[in-house]
Amino acid sequence: MHYRWIPVLFLLSAVPLDGLATSRWEHMRSKHSWKTIPENWESLGLPPADTMIDLYIALKPYRENALIDALNEVSDPGHTRYGAHLSREQVADIVAPHPDTVQLVHSWLEHHRVLPSSISVTHGGSFLTVTRASVSQANDLLGASYQLYTHTKTNETIIRTLGYSLPVALHGHVQTVAPTTFFSSPLTQWQTPHKRSSVAAVGLGKSPPAELVKMPPSRRITSVTPAFLRWLYNTFAYVPSATDRNVVGITGFAEQYPNPADLTSFMRKYRPDGIDATYVVELYNGAGYDPNNPGLEANIDLQLSEGMSYPTPHIFYSIKASENGDVFLAWLDALLSQESVPQTITTSYGDYEKLHPMEYATQICDLFAQLGARGASVLFSSGDHGIGEGDCKNDDGAVRFTPLFPATCPYVTAVGGTTSFVPEVAASLSGGGFSEYFLRPWYQQQAVYSGLYNPSGRGIPDVAAQAMRIPFFYRGREIIGRGTSCSTPIVAGIISLLNDHRLSQGRPPLGFLNPWLYNGGLNGFNDIVSGSNPGCNTDGFSAIAGWDPVTGLGTPDLEQLLH
Structure with missing residues (x-):
């Protein structure tokens, strides 16, 4: 019996039940x-x-905080339930x-x-x-x-x-x-690519791997190749062995498709040991797949992730927005209905947080929490316009920085960008700042310093990687791209190697990364202490020692992270 309705029925007992219902729904x-x-x-x-x-x-949900409580427990290295990720049925029970x-x-x-x-x-x-x-x-x-x-x-x-x-x-x-008042449309986080010849040669600054030393001086690191990235982030020595269990998922929106011939050309030139690299395509919500009409974003994401994590299997998700134009709901519905989810998922799309109704953004964020609770590491680009485009003034004339969503969701890992080589510096395009919707999560309490714009909000990015001078193949031609669309699949590839290592030892995958990043993984990142991300007609934030809203905790060092 639902006791809370008894007083209402008693007081209005003289009103016909159909009239009571009508009154209830018209208010x-x-x-x-x-x-x-x-x-x-x-x-x-x-x-x-x-x-x-x-x-x-x-x-x-009936148990309002149960999902986030469970997510924090299975994601916190200091908790007894760390790594005990939930099944699809367990999550469904929690969010019911x-x-x-x-x-x-x-x-x-x-x-x-x-x-x-x-x-x-x-x-x-x-x-x-x-x-x-x-x-x-x-x-x-x-x-x-x-x-x-x-x-x-x-x-x-x-x-x-x-x-x-x-x-x-x-x-x-x-x-x-x-769909109601959500007008945003996910935008890819990459900037206009350039022809291969437009990149100037840059010195390494420390001893490079043998295959780079053998190159003629005129060809050394004219662009940020997988060989250079694998050297810079210490992944050369690691050979994946859990390829029967470990998977990387790459999302493709806006009719963006990868091309297998372009992938082969990329791997032949930059990962010759992986010339047989391939991928599986899964179609969601009536989406198509036309490799003869490839997209720049899809090619960037797939090639860079494969270049870092080969021979780890990859799934490319071709996702069509619902008839009402909501692509995240369409994708998450299909993915969460599956018995298992990829251990690492990379997405290079997003739009300004302010364009999303707060309650809608909160609900989408909770769906990403479901993925994390089930053992997925979900990464998003932090954006390519520093702290925001234009003057960033709101209706009242006040300047409000414009971070990207879903990067601002506390249950995903936001990836910023760096440039230069040794030492790395912050890329000026690197999106960063503080959420207006989501409070600073517990795992950031010690890392995020005070005295900044809206310091009580969730800070982004969490980590970073190279985002400039990135070569990839598109329609048979090699071109150079830049943006956090490049840095995000690079980091995803490295995270997939960490997941491979854990799975090969019989341990669970990392799942939701951030509690581990800000605690156990903190010492495995190269701190970036110079550069800034201007925007909104301001100088933006500066990269400093420790976490900062330009490069987060820094760039990954796989050898250190494995210890």
Whole structure:
């Protein structure tokens, strides 16, 4: 018996039950709204009358803190449960809503004549999905006004509303609904590539590996090759042996596909021992795979990760956004439904945190926490525009730095960029700063210094790697790229080697990295103490001794991390 409803039924006993239900669902309160259309979007007016959308309803878990508590325990090297990652079923049990929540939401949907056959449980049990609701039905459910919007730079068209509401009775049970006011579109974190010949030669500064010494002086380190990276980050001596269990996952959005011939060309030139490198493609949400129409981002991510971690198996996820334009929900739904997840996942996409409604960002972040609890190390690019583009002024005229999401999520590892060689310095493009949504997590309390802009927020990046003068192959031609799209798969490749080492010894993978990074792994990073990340018409932050919001803890040294 649900005792909390008894007083209400008693006091209103003279009211017909159908009238009581109607009154309950008509008492609405705003959940989120924008004052104006978000930047770079414009309205195309009402969608066609027969337009259908899928609605994702995030339900609050019955045990509110259980997922994060479990994640912290299995990720903290000092905890007795360290490494005891959870199964898909265990996570689903932890994030499950209270039966009262499920019953209440179903009653609301039934009141609006949503067919039970169109309702399903998704995202590890934390969402209800309503398939193919009409726009008019969605407007009624959410007190919304859905319109078509187009992105002025990419021409992407989506269905969104500038505001939505929920019945007051549901505010304590529903975290967020999507798609509603989320207008962001994940952007790749790389900058315009250059032809191979545009890079000047740079000296090493310390003894290089033999294969580099044999090169003519004119060819030594004219770009940041896998041979140089493997020397710089001390991975040369490590040979993966757990290739039957260890996997690297690479996400591909926006119809970005890798090309196997380009991968072979890259490996032939830079990892000749790995000329047979290949990958598996998994298609999500109706996505395609056309290797004859490759994408720069997909090629960068795959080639750099393979160059660092060969012969570790790779899965390329080709992900199509839902019909409503939400790519993260589409991908995470499919991935979390699998029995097992990759030990390392690298993603070079993101957009400014401020463009995401806070409750939506929180829910997506919690889905990444589910991946971490199941043993996945999830890495994201920290961005390529320092602390932000333009003047960064908000509606009140105050300057607000603009860090990227999902990098600001406390349950992923954000990767910044470095340049130069020995010693490395911060790359000026390296995204960094502090979240406006997420408080500083416990694992950063000792590392993140005070006196900075919004120091109470989660600081990014966590780590860094080379992000400039990076060669890769695209449509048979070698070109040079730059950005944290390069540094992120480099770090992912190194993390996959650490996971390989653990698995080969019968130990669990690292899983969510950050508690280990800021404690046990702290001494395995090269501290970066010079350079800065200007932006927002300011000088940005400076790289200093210890953690900083430009290069995080620094760049990895595999030999030190293995000890």
